[in-house]
Amino acid sequence: xxxVLAILLLIGGGRLxVLAILLLxxxxxxxxxxxxxxxxxxxxxxxxxxRLLQWAVGLLPADRVDWGQAMLGELDRIEGRSxxxxxxxGSVAGVVLLPPWGPVGPMAALVAVALASAVVLDFGxxxxxxxxxxxxxxxxxxxxxLVMGSIVAVSLLLRRPGxxxxxxxxxxxxxxxxxxxxxxxxxxxxxxxxxxAWSGPALLIGVPLVVGVGGAWRSESALVGxxxxxxxxxxxxxxxxxxxxxxxxAIDGGPRDPGVGVAGGVSEAFxxxxxxxxxxxxxxTTTIGWVVVTANxxxxxxxxxxxxxxxxxxxxxxxRVAEGSQSRTIGRLLLRAAVVVVVVxxxxxxxxxx
Amino acid sequence: MAMxxxxxxxxxxxxxxxxxxxxxxxxxYGYDLATEVHLKSGSLYPILIRLADRELLETSWEPGPPGRxxxxxxxxxxxxxxxxxxxxxxxxxxSVPRRRLGLSGA
Numbered sequence: 001x002x003x004v005l006a007i008l009l010l011i012g013g014g015r016l017x018v019l020a021i022l023l024l025x026x027x028x029x030x031x032x033x034x035x036x037x038x039x040x041x042x043x044x045x046x047x048x049x050x051r052l053l054q055w056a057v058g059l060l061p062a063d064r065v066d067w068g069q070a071m072l073g074e075l076d077r078i079e080g081r082s083x084x085x086x087x088x089x090g091s092v093a094g095v096v097l098l099p100p101w102g103p104v105g106p107m108a109a110l111v112a113v114a115l116a117s118a119v120v121l122d123f124g125x126x127x128x129x130x131x132x133x134x135x136x137x138x139x140x141x142x143x144x145x146l147v148m149g150s151i152v153a154v155s156l157l158l159r160r161p162g163x164x165x166x167x168x169x170x171x172x173x174x175x176x177x178x179x180x181x182x183x184x185x186x187x188x189x190x191x192x193x194x195x196x197a198w199s200g201p202a203l204l205i206g207v208p209l210v211v212g213v214g215g216a217w218r219s220e221s222a223l224v225g226x227x228x229x230x231x232x233x234x235x236x237x238x239x240x241x242x243x244x245x246x247x248x249x250a251i252d253g254g255p256r257d258p259g260v261g262v263a264g265g266v267s268e269a270f271x272x273x274x275x276x277x278x279x280x281x282x283x284x285t286t287t288i289g290w291v292v293v294t295a296n297x298x299x300x301x302x303x304x305x306x307x308x309x310x311x312x313x314x315x316x317x318x319x320r321v322a323e324g325s326q327s328r329t330i331g332r333l334l335l336r337a338a339v340v341v342v343v344v345x346x347x348x349x350x351x352x353x354x
Numbered sequence: 355m356a357m358x359x360x361x362x363x364x365x366x367x368x369x370x371x372x373x374x375x376x377x378x379x380x381x382x383y384g385y386d387l388a389t390e391v392h393l394k395s396g397s398l399y400p401i402l403i404r405l406a407d408r409e410l411l412e413t414s415w416e417p418g419p420p421g422r423x424x425x426x427x428x429x430x431x432x433x434x435x436x437x438x439x440x441x442x443x444x445x446x447x448x449s450v451p452r453r454r455l456g457l458s459g460a
Contacts, residue, residue, distance in 0.1 A: 066413075067403055070426030071395065073418065074385040077425065087385065087395045094396030098403070 049088030050075060056095040059159045068095065102158025106168055110154050110235060113242045114147050120245040121270065127249070128266045136267050143270065146278040150238050157231040162224045167231025170211045174236035174285060177207050179243070186247040189240075190254050190269055208233070208285040212292025222297030229289020233282035240281065244273035366393055367401045368441060371410070374430045375438040381414060381427035402428060410434035 057068030130136040182188030215225035256265035405411040
């Protein structure tokens with residue numbers, strides 16, 4: 001993990017400090033969570049191929065679940081590590097590529113956004129003569145992989161029950177906020193941090209926190225909340241990437257260093273917006289959303305366990321606790337979110353000041 | 355039923371159908387079938403699903419030993435057998451001119 005961060009910092013310079021903090025915070029939270037599972041969690045058993053296939057089977061719609069069970073039944077009989085891996089990976093690929101790929105409307109809309117981004121990118125590539133530089137072809141391949149990866153992620157998340165509406169509303173909120181910070185100008189869309197020194201932490205930390213709080217508050221379970229945060233991040237990233245590619249083409253890549261030509265400026269602007277909207281934004285939303293939702297679920301389960309313990313002898317008291325729990329949960333959720341905002345922003349500002 | 359006849363099958367699906375038709379009364383496991391026709395599980399299962407949707411394939415469950423999941427079994431339906439028979443005729447008709455060409459060239 002530290003080596004990954006070092007590479008990221010080396011590639012992006014100081015601007016990646018926020019990303020580094022997010023990665024560190026997320027990795028730490030995930031590790032801590034794995035080490036300290038909630039007491040009521042059923043321990044997952046089986047090797048990695050089995051768990052991978054179990055995850056994929058969960059993506060299948062209700063009328064195809066039998067086929068997932070069929071794959072699990074076959075995997076159970078396969079001996080040997082390589083054979084199990086081959087069967088599991090093949091089945092996972094089959095499940096992921098098997099239609100339906102999620103609710104038709106949202107999926108079609110997001111695929112259309114991705115295709116439109118590809119069209120604008122290709123136009124920019126031809127119009128500004130980027131094909132002459134071989135590195136731009138590498139950039140194009142990376143961008144295509146990032147967009148394709150985002151679409152696959154969206155498709156996987158849209159197949160999960162209860163995630164679509166919450167995740168897409170979150171995505172709209174995120175995209176609208178980023179657009180708002182841009183001042184609805186082409187230059188602002190390319191570099192939304194220019195609104196002020198606080199805009200970076202607000203967009204990459206504050207907005208994801210709001211998504212996390214929304215996910216924790218409105219979702220049926222922590223799992224749904226985390227998935228909704230992921231969907232919000234990826235869908236907002238795709239939408240903003242589309243808008244930003246238009247912005248790059250519209251203003252010829254925007255301001256550039258002296259001596260850098262138009263083609264160089266456009267190429268750099270494309271890579272910057274891709275990194276910002278297809279990597280930073282989804283990563284920040286996913287990581288912070290995950291932390292908020294998980295933390296809330298943990299506190300809630302601890303509270304519930306304590307209350308159950310207290311109410312064993314006094315049923316009337318238990319009833320009163322249940323009535324008041326809803327309003328207290330929202331209050332505590334906001335309080336916890338505020339504490340997390342303060343801590344993370346303090347750390348982020350410390351790193352930025354350095 | 356008309357759907358089964360009108361929709362063309364892929365070469366991989368035809369291999370699966372022919373493997374099942376070799377002993378039509380016998381129930382087959384997915385993994386054995388994949389090994390026999392040299393298909394990855396990711397290709398086999400979508401094919402099996404499509405064949406079952408077209409009612410060319412019937413499925414059943416074999417209960418496993420205690421604590422282990424059941425296994426899914428497959429064999430052709432009467433419609434499936436009929437379909438494979440028409441496929442065999444079509445393939446034989448297509449291969450005749452090639453054989454003739456081959457003989458004349460020899």
